[in-house]
Amino acid sequence: MSAMAPPARVLVVAGPTAVGKSSAALRLCEARDGELVSADSVQLYRGLDVGSNKPSPAELQRVRHHLVDVADASEPWSAGAWCAAAAEAVGDVVKRGKLPVVVGGTMMYAQWLVRGAPDAPKASATAAASAQEFLAPYGDDWESALSAVAARSEACAARVAKLSQNDFYRLSRALEIELDREAGGGSVEARRPVLGSDFDVRCAFLAPADRTALYHAIDERCDIMLARGLLEETANLRAAGRLPSSSTAARAIGYRQALDYLEARVSGEADASLESYVAFCRQFRTASRNYAAEQLKWYRRDATFAIVPAGDDAALATLLDLDRGAYDAFLSSDAQAAARNDLAGDPKAMKTFASRPCAAEADPEAALARAAAAVARFAEAEFVSGDDVRLAELRRRDGVGD
Numbered sequence: 001m002s003a004m005a006p007p008a009r010v011l012v013v014a015g016p017t018a019v020g021k022s023s024a025a026l027r028l029c030e031a032r033d034g035e036l037v038s039a040d041s042v043q044l045y046r047g048l049d050v051g052s053n054k055p056s057p058a059e060l061q062r063v064r065h066h067l068v069d070v071a072d073a074s075e076p077w078s079a080g081a082w083c084a085a086a087a088e089a090v091g092d093v094v095k096r097g098k099l100p101v102v103v104g105g106t107m108m109y110a111q112w113l114v115r116g117a118p119d120a121p122k123a124s125a126t127a128a129a130s131a132q133e134f135l136a137p138y139g140d141d142w143e144s145a146l147s148a149v150a151a152r153s154e155a156c157a158a159r160v161a162k163l164s165q166n167d168f169y170r171l172s173r174a175l176e177i178e179l180d181r182e183a184g185g186g187s188v189e190a191r192r193p194v195l196g197s198d199f200d201v202r203c204a205f206l207a208p209a210d211r212t213a214l215y216h217a218i219d220e221r222c223d224i225m226l227a228r229g230l231l232e233e234t235a236n237l238r239a240a241g242r243l244p245s246s247s248t249a250a251r252a253i254g255y256r257q258a259l260d261y262l263e264a265r266v267s268g269e270a271d272a273s274l275e276s277y278v279a280f281c282r283q284f285r286t287a288s289r290n291y292a293a294e295q296l297k298w299y300r301r302d303a304t305f306a307i308v309p310a311g312d313d314a315a316l317a318t319l320l321d322l323d324r325g326a327y328d329a330f331l332s333s334d335a336q337a338a339a340r341n342d343l344a345g346d347p348k349a350m351k352t353f354a355s356r357p358c359a360a361e362a363d364p365e366a367a368l369a370r371a372a373a374a375v376a377r378f379a380e381a382e383f384v385s386g387d388d389v390r391l392a393e394l395r396r397r398d399g400v401g402d
Contacts, residue, residue: 007200008094009320012039013103014110014299015206016292018217019310022055024206025103027313029063032320035093037066037086039104039113042252044082045073047242050225050233051254066093073242073249083112083194090195099320105291107298113194114203114304127179131172142166149175152182162298165290169248202319202327205299206310211345215353218292219285223359225254226281226367231374234258239381253291257284262378265371274364277371281358293350300343306331307339 011028015021025036038044042052046069055065066089071077077085086102086109093100102113138145142165149171150157156178163170195201208214234255237243243250243259250259261280264270270280299305306327308315322330330336360367 007198008100009200009202010090010094010100010102010195011316011320012110012114012201012203012305013101013206013316014039014105014107014204014295014305015310016208016214016295017105017288018221018292019206019208019214021103021105021206021310022053024311024313024316025101026059026063028316029099029101031313031317032099033097034099034101035064035066037089037093037100037102038068039082039086039102039106039109041077041079041082041104041106041109042249042255043068043104044071044077045069045249046071047237047240048073048233048249048252048255050228050230051252051258053221053225073237073247074244076248079108079112082109086113087194090199094199105295107295110203111302114201116194124176124180124183127176127183130179131175134175135168135172140166142168145171149178152178155181165294169251200324203305204308204316204319205302205305206316207307207339207343208310211350212353214292215289215350216356218288219355220359222254222281222285222288226284226370227359229370230254231258231262231371232377235262235374235378235381238262239377253287254284257287262375265375266379272368272372272375274360274368277360277364277367278358281360282355285355285358289353296343296345300340303331303336303340307336307343 011034013021013025028034029036040052042048043054044067045052048054055068059065060068067082067085070085090100090102102110104110134148135145138148145168146160146163150160152175156174159174159177160171163174234243238259243255245259249255257280260283261270261276265272265276270276299307306319308319319327
């Protein structure tokens with residue numbers, strides 16, 4: 001009688017923005033005959049290339065990627081839809097005898113895939129309307145809205161405590177679940193497995209050696225995205241009707257700040273000066289650094305992810321080579337507990353972090369020319385919607401001819 005085959009190993013790689021997780025996963029795939037499954041909630045969407053830091057054509061040639069460019073932003077995917085597609089992709093990779101490596105920075109995606117998705121029912125129409133009415137008075141006041149929702153119950157407080165800053169979509173969803181529960185139409189959330197017992201899942205969080213250096217790298221990445229055309233891409237997507245304000249992609253870091261800047265320019269709330277552009281750049285940088293801090297905080301609490309030094313490819317590969325017992329012992333070791341605590345960083349150092357000047361300040365003419373072209377394109381989209389007054393004012397102010 002032949003022995004049963006061991007479960008197929010799957011590696012999930014997470015880490016803060018700009019730590020190098022995609023590059024590390026790419027190298028591992030090349031060394032271990034693997035394929036990448038993207039766990040990025042924006043790389044899913046076609047046309048959202050610059051703002052999602054999508055793999056380059058050369059990288060897509062080096063290793064096969066799954067769940068990149070599979071949907072339109074006007075038809076957003078839920079986390080549950082991604083989990084189902086990711087499980088299918090992982091199974092497909094395994095069937096062909098290759099190693100699935102799931103990599104990305106969307107925290108909920110990774111957690112649901114590894115630990116199971118909450119089995120929460122779709123909100124009733126009554127709960128959805130009541131949640132909208134409840135949150136309306138708070139407007140953009142995130143802290144007040146968060147406190148009000150958390151005060152409804154201990155379960156609700158625990159649910160919203162995990163949310164990222166300004167994630168009003170999921171805050172509303174948490175409130176809907178609570179309202180249905182209060183009305184007797186909901187139940188306590190359970191978790192249902194996404195990857196079954198056929199898979200031996202190993203998880204790694206790539207930890208930066210120096211938080212200050214990471215933050216400077218994040219700032220540099222933001223500058224590079226702007227130089228590569230983030231504003232132009234955003235304007236073109238809006239003009240094509242592929243980035244509606246109601247879409248989840250429009251709320252993603254980078255696109256959200258770009259849309260705010262373009263809308264402010266068209267409305268006249270922001271002018272065409274370098275100062276306005278630099279303020280937008282700094283907002284983009286700050287939002288990106290804050291998200292990285294949220295990622296570090298999230299995975300510090302998650303003992304299912306092994307903490308691995310960023311850039312240590314050998315340590316990452318070792319997680320795959322350990323037998324299951326040794327891997328579980330490694331996760332529960334004192335060394336791993338200490339490594340998770342180290343993710344807290346030095347709060348004093350983070351408060352005193354000073355960004356370097358935006359790249360646009362070194363070449364303001366080029367930056368402002370790109371911005372003017374993007375604003376004009378964005379205004380044309382507004383003009384199609386009937387806002388010719390703002391378009392005319394924009395062209396007059398920026399010197400863009402008819």
